[in-house]
Amino acid sequence: MKISFDLDDTIIPGIKTFATEPQTIIHRIFGIEKIRKGTIELFKALKTQNHKVGIYTTSFRSVYKIKLLFLLNGFSVDFVINQNKHLHVLKNSQNKPSKYPSLFNIDIHIDDSKGVAIEGEKYNFRTIIVDEDVENWKDFVLKNIEI
Numbered sequence: 695m696k697i698s699f700d701l702d703d704t705i706i707p708g709i710k711t712f713a714t715e716p717q718t719i720i721h722r723i724f725g726i727e728k729i730r731k732g733t734i735e736l737f738k739a740l741k742t743q744n745h746k747v748g749i750y751t752t753s754f755r756s757v758y759k760i761k762l763l764f765l766l767n768g769f770s771v772d773f774v775i776n777q778n779k780h781l782h783v784l785k786n787s788q789n790k791p792s793k794y795p796s797l798f799n800i801d802i803h804i805d806d807s808k809g810v811a812i813e814g815e816k817y818n819f820r821t822i823i824v825d826e827d828v829e830n831w832k833d834f835v836l837k838n839i840e841i
């Protein structure tokens with residue numbers, strides 16, 4: 695399957711807070727943001743199950759910067775959809791949800807926003823919503839993908 699992850703408040707703490715991976719000197723030099731603890735382990739587990747793993751964010755961070763964020767944490771993401779790509783693809787669409795994973799052939803989208811789950815019901819795409827206080831988000835996501 696093709697699986698996408700939101701960035702803000704799902705992988706990168708912002709309004710919501712959660713434990714993060716340790717930052718290295720290299721991360722600081724490149725201005726790499728902190729990522730949620732267990733993210734790379736989770737991504738690698740999904741890859742070993744032959745899933746495609748990528749990012750779908752409504753932020754305007756560049757594709758290059760997002761790829762670098764994960765590369766410098768030891769993982770090469772399969773695809774990145776940022777707000778620019780999203781707006782480009784939805785230009786001629788009558789529906790304008792904040793995210794539209796099925797338009798990008800994404801099977802499951804993981805996000806912190808309950809609003810995205812509601813959009814998923816309306817526009818027929820599958821979501822997994824992760825709260826900030828989920829104990830072990832790697833296991834939580836892996837379990838929910840199997841359902």
Ligand SMILES: [Mg+2]
Pocket residue numbers: 700701702703704805806807
């Ligand atoms: Mg979010």
